[in-house]
Amino acid sequence: MAKIAIILGSDSDLPVLDKGFKIIEKLNLAFELRILSAHRTPEAVTEYINSLDAKGIDVIIAGAGKAAHLPGVIAAQTVKPVIGLPIRASLDGIDALYSIVQMPGGIPVATVGINASDNAVLLAAQILALKHPEINAKLKEHRVEMRAAVLEKDRQIQEKYNK
Amino acid sequence: MAKIAIILGSDSDLPVLDKGFKIIEKLNLAFELRILSAHRTPEAVTEYINSLDAKGIDVIIAGAGKAAHLPGVIAAQTVKPVIGLPIRASLDGIDALYSIVQMPGGIPVATVGINASDNAVLLAAQILALKHPEINAKLKEHRVEMRAAVLEKDRQIQEKYNK
Amino acid sequence: MAKIAIILGSDSDLPVLDKGFKIIEKLNLAFELRILSAHRTPEAVTEYINSLDAKGIDVIIAGAGKAAHLPGVIAAQTVKPVIGLPIRASLDGIDALYSIVQMPGGIPVATVGINASDNAVLLAAQILALKHPEINAKLKEHRVEMRAAVLEKDRQIQEKYNK
Amino acid sequence: MAKIAIILGSDSDLPVLDKGFKIIEKLNLAFELRILSAHRTPEAVTEYINSLDAKGIDVIIAGAGKAAHLPGVIAAQTVKPVIGLPIRASLDGIDALYSIVQMPGGIPVATVGINASDNAVLLAAQILALKHPEINAKLKEHRVEMRAAVLEKDRQIQEKYNK
Amino acid sequence: MAKIAIILGSDSDLPVLDKGFKIIEKLNLAFELRILSAHRTPEAVTEYINSLDAKGIDVIIAGAGKAAHLPGVIAAQTVKPVIGLPIRASLDGIDALYSIVQMPGGIPVATVGINASDNAVLLAAQILALKHPEINAKLKEHRVEMRAAVLEKDRQIQEKYNK
Amino acid sequence: MAKIAIILGSDSDLPVLDKGFKIIEKLNLAFELRILSAHRTPEAVTEYINSLDAKGIDVIIAGAGKAAHLPGVIAAQTVKPVIGLPIRASLDGIDALYSIVQMPGGIPVATVGINASDNAVLLAAQILALKHPEINAKLKEHRVEMRAAVLEKDRQIQEKYNK
Amino acid sequence: MAKIAIILGSDSDLPVLDKGFKIIEKLNLAFELRILSAHRTPEAVTEYINSLDAKGIDVIIAGAGKAAHLPGVIAAQTVKPVIGLPIRASLDGIDALYSIVQMPGGIPVATVGINASDNAVLLAAQILALKHPEINAKLKEHRVEMRAAVLEKDRQIQEKYNK
Amino acid sequence: MAKIAIILGSDSDLPVLDKGFKIIEKLNLAFELRILSAHRTPEAVTEYINSLDAKGIDVIIAGAGKAAHLPGVIAAQTVKPVIGLPIRASLDGIDALYSIVQMPGGIPVATVGINASDNAVLLAAQILALKHPEINAKLKEHRVEMRAAVLEKDRQIQEKYNK
Numbered sequence A, B, C, D, E, F, G, H: 001m002a003k004i005a006i007i008l009g010s011d012s013d014l015p016v017l018d019k020g021f022k023i024i025e026k027l028n029l030a031f032e033l034r035i036l037s038a039h040r041t042p043e044a045v046t047e048y049i050n051s052l053d054a055k056g057i058d059v060i061i062a063g064a065g066k067a068a069h070l071p072g073v074i075a076a077q078t079v080k081p082v083i084g085l086p087i088r089a090s091l092d093g094i095d096a097l098y099s100i101v102q103m104p105g106g107i108p109v110a111t112v113g114i115n116a117s118d119n120a121v122l123l124a125a126q127i128l129a130l131k132h133p134e135i136n137a138k139l140k141e142h143r144v145e146m147r148a149a150v151l152e153k154d155r156q157i158q159e160k161y162n163k
Helices: A011-027 A042-055 A070-075 A091-101 A117-129 A133-161 B011-027 B042-055 B070-075 B091-101 B117-129 B133-161 C011-027 C042-055 C070-075 C091-101 C117-129 C133-161 D011-027 D042-055 D070-075 D091-101 D117-129 D133-161 E011-027 E042-050 E070-075 E091-101 E117-129 E133-161 F011-027 F042-055 F070-075 F091-101 F117-129 F133-161 G011-027 G042-055 G070-075 G091-101 G117-129 G133-161 H011-027 H042-055 H070-075 H091-101 H117-129 H133-161
Strands: A003-008 A030-035 A057-065 A082-087 B003-008 B030-035 B057-065 B082-087 C003-008 C030-035 C057-065 C082-087 D003-008 D030-035 D057-065 D082-087 E003-008 E030-035 E057-065 E082-087 F003-008 F030-035 F057-065 F082-087 G003-008 G030-035 G057-065 G082-087 H003-008 H030-035 H057-065 H082-087
Touching: A003 A011, A003 A042, A003 A117, A011 A030, A011 A057, A011 A082, A011 A117, A011 A133, A011 G133, A030 G133, A042 A057, A042 A070, A042 G133, A057 A070, A057 A091, A057 A117, A070 A082, A070 A091, A082 A091, A082 A117, A091 B091, A091 C091, A091 G091, A091 H091, A117 A133, A133 C011, A133 C030, A133 C042, B003 B011, B003 B042, B003 B117, B011 B030, B011 B057, B011 B082, B011 B117, B011 B133, B011 D133, B030 D133, B042 B057, B042 B070, B042 D133, B057 B070, B057 B091, B057 B117, B070 B082, B070 B091, B082 B091, B082 B117, B091 C091, B091 D091, B091 H091, B117 B133, B133 H011, B133 H030, B133 H042, C003 C011, C003 C042, C003 C117, C011 C030, C011 C057, C011 C082, C011 C117, C011 C133, C042 C057, C042 C070, C057 C070, C057 C091, C057 C117, C070 C082, C070 C091, C082 C091, C082 C117, C091 D091, C091 E091, C117 C133, C133 E011, C133 E030, C133 E042, D003 D011, D003 D042, D003 D117, D011 D030, D011 D057, D011 D082, D011 D117, D011 D133, D011 F133, D030 F133, D042 D057, D042 D070, D042 F133, D057 D070, D057 D091, D057 D117, D070 D082, D070 D091, D082 D091, D082 D117, D091 E091, D091 F091, D117 D133, E003 E011, E003 E042, E003 E117, E011 E030, E011 E057, E011 E082, E011 E117, E011 E133, E042 E070, E057 E070, E057 E091, E057 E117, E070 E082, E070 E091, E082 E091, E082 E117, E091 F091, E091 G091, E117 E133, E133 G011, E133 G030, E133 G042, F003 F011, F003 F042, F003 F117, F011 F030, F011 F057, F011 F082, F011 F117, F011 F133, F011 H133, F030 H133, F042 F057, F042 F070, F042 H133, F057 F070, F057 F091, F057 F117, F070 F082, F070 F091, F082 F091, F082 F117, F091 G091, F091 H091, F117 F133, G003 G011, G003 G042, G003 G117, G011 G030, G011 G057, G011 G082, G011 G117, G011 G133, G042 G057, G042 G070, G057 G070, G057 G091, G057 G117, G070 G082, G070 G091, G082 G091, G082 G117, G091 H091, G117 G133, H003 H011, H003 H042, H003 H117, H011 H030, H011 H057, H011 H082, H011 H117, H011 H133, H042 H057, H042 H070, H057 H070, H057 H091, H057 H117, H070 H082, H070 H091, H082 H091, H082 H117, H117 H133
Parallel strands: A003 A030, A003 A057, A057 A082, B003 B030, B003 B057, B057 B082, C003 C030, C003 C057, C057 C082, D003 D030, D003 D057, D057 D082, E003 E030, E003 E057, E057 E082, F003 F030, F003 F057, F057 F082, G003 G030, G003 G057, G057 G082, H003 H030, H003 H057, H057 H082
Antiparallel strands: none
């Protein structure tokens, strides 16, 4: 079964994952959450990356703030897709965004928006769906629901404003 | 066989793809290149997205500059992974980067660095490799080659400077 | 009678319209408010744009935050003037501003300041006034009132500080 | 007949208008070009604005660089729509963009992209088209041509790359 | 007697002057405060500038936020020194700073830091002191006091930390 | 007779003064140019500042790039007005601008635009004019000439474009 | 015994040192804290720098906000390593960062992150450790503890999420 | 004897070291230059760091561009001082600066200005001088020479301009 690894550089960033956890629940995805630091526990990072195949994990979400090296350091050690989640901890998250998205040639990180853990999980699911058609179906259903939610909001607003 | 769609918003952006084409050649990837504009040919974009399944295309690279809507507009119409390539056309590429990476919740775009077409192609390959083990092998080989190239440069530099 | 379409990408942005609604009331303008998303409900956007002529709507205000594609996506589907309202949702609104104002050649969006819904409505009124002289008169009256309000504040301040 | 006023703060900015002149020619629009400075010739600015009605001019394009006050200073003296064209003269045009788009409440300026004189003229035409249906037709034709140009480029690219 | 004109674009910016008022009191300076808008009351601005000579006012402080045109518009109408005070109202005050400091050649504005009304008043006093030696003496005294205040703080801190 | 001190942190910045020298010539101002570094020759800076009174110098222009401390370091040692000229040497001049304009409370620097040596000299002249009426006359004459130059350009442009 | 000088430009910045004080305590470092201003008390700065040798102080931490000249002004007066601590007082700390890190050639300042007093102290300790092996041991111990803390957090998180 | 390690992420960055090499020559410093990539050759980085003690290297300069992880990745593996040199490769070097200076708490990097290899070497020398008094003497001599060079330039300028 498909499984996502989520790695944060610090447990103080956990609240940023709230929106992502909601998507995980909605799509009923399997995941594993780790707190691992590119700078403080580099060996634990490497050890974990080496265990991914055995665990059946095919995609990694890595979130970090400031000079956010974690996603790039992970991406350097695997050819599995790594999704970089820039976390707003200073400079409105711009430092984390640049530290993640501007990777040198050869080692890509699939970067999503600042604090956008929902999109990180959705992107992980979209990647896994290539191999797991059941996720594909759930993603399409989620799109339908999002669309319905907007249309319902629109209906309410029209009723209130455009009588 | 695995195939990548590459879509540019304008043919004036073609030179940005040079580094990407080299990776395509090196990894011997199949691809299809299109010039389609989110604003000038929205129907052609939609039509092309609807043809992806039939063509066996599972991942899309979309590159655009300025207020770069193309990757997001494509991502809104498919649950296949969309890789956004911000192109430097003004403001050092910052406008394109923000227009691509800061997508609203629900519609992720996997963003790579400004003008980083090599990383866009590598990311596409890493995603396809989940389903296509032969690409996996090529990616690992490419990493080995990159590593060897750095070590060789290092050897030359050491010879020159650290006698 | 002249009518303005106001489209928001999300109902969570409604409070930003407060200043705009005050201008609408003051100038006694007719408007229609919709919640429509460029990414979640693209067909509803298109459908609504196609209905504008029938509804006698000649100008559209579109507001969105982050990678704000809505104004540009609308502008691509009509030659009626589209006013882009960048909404502060992240990065102080800079991401929304760039995503709206830096449109590629051929598809202009008339961009106002970040969160400046009052100016969006005034601009819509100024455009409509070309065809509707009664709005022209109200706009001039509003200018006179603004001028009087500044002069009155100035009088009070002078009394307090420059005795 | 509909006519556009184009005002630049300095004749050194004339080359920026090249793309705009092409649109003017293509749409066969009437225009009047002036060099007037908000700071050096404020009375001439006022005098010209007061002459607009007599000249049948209903929309103004004002372009300036650096601390670009011209569009706002003009907008303060008329309720006709003023299109602000930020010109890149320093700081990549960001100073001009902020000085134009971030107008205080009450005096909107319809801002287009940095150096985007083509979009400034198109926006002017879209505004005039509300009153002048013949411009409307030309604008739609221009959209059709732009669309055709992209499709032709796409056809050429496909021939070259996707044999 | 030397007198400073202080002009704000909006009375909502009054709290920014608090630090400046303290300097005014300390140096016992004469001033006149006005609320005048470059866009809403341009004639009142001009009228006031024309009255400066009669009032014996030789230096002007002009504060504004966002697309802050007021200092430049005033500077265009007088050769008396105009001190520009950028006020933080959006974008951390960067828009106001650029709109004030990046004036085109020919019309300088002496710009101080964002919200730095104390420095605006001190700069005005330093300029007036060229003609009014009594202000010179007070400025030097103020420097001595500032120096003493730092040294006293340093003494307290040393006592607490460096026993 | 009135005299301006111009101090640069490095002689490599001399070309930036070209526009300023033209104003000096036009207004027939007396000046003294020095190359003095806040960091390399702090004692020479102090020595020079202490000589200003004897030399009859009442206003100082200080230009520097990068972490431009020179204007602030000078301003800390005199209550004469110090005009800060940010020089573009890196980061488009933004680092120099911030290092000069964002001075802490108590020590103002009158900052002009990036590389705007013409405005630095004009501001110096405007300050000196408070005490030296003959400069006042020249400044007004210069404004008249600038105005005439714009009007002449406008006449030429009208002849060419608005036949 | 090794000792660190910590100099702040203003006592209002003291809370920024909290994280640094914790490191000082943990590593049991000797330090001296001073409030000295580059602009208000330049002589006291010089006097203090001249006393460093006598006090056995070999490394200096200097923290300041806005146009933060203090670290550079100190670095210009000693060849001992100066660690610059940019303090967030405006513009998210970017002005302080640029004013400290972008020093002209010849006078380096070892800059740490915005408000990162913990890293400033650790860097000071790492520098002193070259001469004082006992600090070296403590630094390595601190790394071991940091590593253990992350691993413990990771264990807790795994227990909670990855049962 | 004291020795500096200089590590670049890519040999294409070698020209940036020119200014640094001049300082090395002037101060007659010993150094070792390596090309090692945090992402492509992480093991070689680790291996080299482990060899530093044996080689008598006490300070490391690490330079990289874009998402510049190299200095931080090195700093995470040693308690020797690591000097980070941000290299301008995109975004004017801002991405490299943020990726280096904004390190998370616990792992400091002593950051110098963008492309400032001269200051990187000088800082390394200042750190080594704590243990090696002969470097101290050379550094002081270099300061004297820099001071003399500025004074000589000043003398020439005075001769030319202030006759």
